[in-house]
Amino acid sequence: MSQVKTDKSKKSIEATKLVYPMVKEYYAEANKVVQDHSKKLCYVTGAGLVDLCWVYDNVLPLFPENFNAACAAKQMTPPLLEIAEGAGYARELCGYFRNHTGYLLEGKDKEDVTYPGGGLPIPDFLIADSGSCYFHLKWWRETERILGYKVPCYLIDVPYIAPRMTLDELEAHYLDYTVKQIKGALEFIGRITGRELDKDRLREVVRLSGEASALFEEMQNLRKAVPSPMGSEDALSCLMPLVQWAGTQQAVDFARALRDEVKARVDAGKGVLQGKEEKLRLLFDNIPPWYTLGFFNYLHKFNAVSVIESYTYYFHYSRGRMDPDKPYESLARKYLYGCWFMTSVRETVHSLIAKKAIDYKVDGIISYALYGCKIATGFLPYQAKIMQEQYGIPTLLLEGDMVDPRDYADGPVKNRVDAFMEMLLERKKQKS
Numbered sequence: 001m002s003q004v005k006t007d008k009s010k011k012s013i014e015a016t017k018l019v020y021p022m023v024k025e026y027y028a029e030a031n032k033v034v035q036d037h038s039k040k041l042c043y044v045t046g047a048g049l050v051d052l053c054w055v056y057d058n059v060l061p062l063f064p065e066n067f068n069a070a071c072a073a074k075q076m077t078p079p080l081l082e083i084a085e086g087a088g089y090a091r092e093l094c095g096y097f098r099n100h101t102g103y104l105l106e107g108k109d110k111e112d113v114t115y116p117g118g119g120l121p122i123p124d125f126l127i128a129d130s131g132s133c134y135f136h137l138k139w140w141r142e143t144e145r146i147l148g149y150k151v152p153c154y155l156i157d158v159p160y161i162a163p164r165m166t167l168d169e170l171e172a173h174y175l176d177y178t179v180k181q182i183k184g185a186l187e188f189i190g191r192i193t194g195r196e197l198d199k200d201r202l203r204e205v206v207r208l209s210g211e212a213s214a215l216f217e218e219m220q221n222l223r224k225a226v227p228s229p230m231g232s233e234d235a236l237s238c239l240m241p242l243v244q245w246a247g248t249q250q251a252v253d254f255a256r257a258l259r260d261e262v263k264a265r266v267d268a269g270k271g272v273l274q275g276k277e278e279k280l281r282l283l284f285d286n287i288p289p290w291y292t293l294g295f296f297n298y299l300h301k302f303n304a305v306s307v308i309e310s311y312t313y314y315f316h317y318s319r320g321r322m323d324p325d326k327p328y329e330s331l332a333r334k335y336l337y338g339c340w341f342m343t344s345v346r347e348t349v350h351s352l353i354a355k356k357a358i359d360y361k362v363d364g365i366i367s368y369a370l371y372g373c374k375i376a377t378g379f380l381p382y383q384a385k386i387m388q389e390q391y392g393i394p395t396l397l398l399e400g401d402m403v404d405p406r407d408y409a410d411g412p413v414k415n416r417v418d419a420f421m422e423m424l425l426e427r428k429k430q431k432s
């Protein structure tokens with residue numbers, strides 16, 4: 001089996017260092033639940049319907065995507081990917097899907113491997129939505145098939161937003177349609193868990209979900225400071241609590257601790273480069289290579305910091321806009337946003353990326369084109385052209401996968417980064 005070693009990241013934020021222990025503890029809790037049957041386990045999709053699960057205190061939601069990222073960070077994915085490919089799944093399919101499928105097929109039964117927290121247990125039910133990615137629906141169906149159709153599956157169809165609408169001016173029937181699906185999912189969970197829907201609890205979950213998002217948004221805004229208080233090597237690792245625990249006090253507490261720490265760094269003028277001059281600021285676009293987050297530390301060699309990401313922005317849309325008095329509508333807007341960001345009106349997303357680049361005083365963009373993720377990749381060359389021609393911001397387009405290090409060529413990637421950094425430094429010198 002292949003074993004590929006890549007660079008691990010070095011973190012500078014204390015809150016980030018808590019994330020991996022929390023991940024391990026969470027999986028350990030899930031494995032305990034398998035033994036004591038105290039809760040029902042549910043697989044949910046990234047940026048999907050986790051809030052709905054937290055409404056029921058006897059449900060523990062699990063994210064296969066997060067598990068895949070954790071496996072990648074621990075350099076454990078190649079054997080799992082090879083199991084999936086050996087079973088006939090094409091290497092061009094989503095890396096998250098392949099890793100999870102390899103795990104379900106054989107990987108979970110390997111006695112000589114210790115997965116984070118003891119591994120991802122088999123769930124009692126499945127929920128997916130098409131909001132963030134239409135491939136999720138196929139993935140969850142395939143999981144249902146692999147598990148022998150013994151685990152019920154509920155799929156939510158979130159409509160694509162037509163270009164004639166904006167997120168703030170949605171036609172009512174789009175919201176109504178999504179609200180109906182959310183109500184259907186809550187009924188489905190109620191049937192599985194044997195619990196009535198507690199509407200006060202639903203409102204509380206929506207409130208907490210909005211509060212965590214608002215704190216994360218505040219922290220993101222603090223990152224506009226020069227020097228940058230937190231680079232992508234930290235920020236990307238901080239997503240898990242925000243995504244997996246959206247709707248819980250735990251997510252709010254983590255987001256607050258993170259916001260406070262980043263604020264303290266800004267107030268003290270403390271930057272990622274620890275006193276060295278910050279010469280270049282970058283925006284990282286798309287899902288990162290989780291197996292080599294040390295990529296971001298490598299940029300420091302050029303006194304460059306990746307100061308913001310498109311990916312972290314994606315997960316805190318609600319930014320305090322979730323209204324506990326309108327819980328269904330708030331959740332519907334949140335899921336419709338996922339659909340908008342990933343699939344609908346690309347020009348609007350290009351303007352959003354450009355706005356981020358300008359607000360964060362970015363000198364260049366690094367876009368990561370993922371072989372297996374067509375949905376978040378196909379438009380990247382066009383986006384690079386727009387950034388250059390309309391906004392004068394150069395883009396380096398790298399290629400690889402988020403969990404499959406076999407397609408990542410560390411040497412050539414660093415050569416291209418070196419050339420891009422030198423070009424940006426020269427360009428900046430000439431401008432000044």
Ligand code: SF4
Nearest residue numbers: 094096133135372373
């Ligand atoms: S968005 Fe891309 S990476 Fe995520 S599940 Fe869909 S295809 Fe896979």
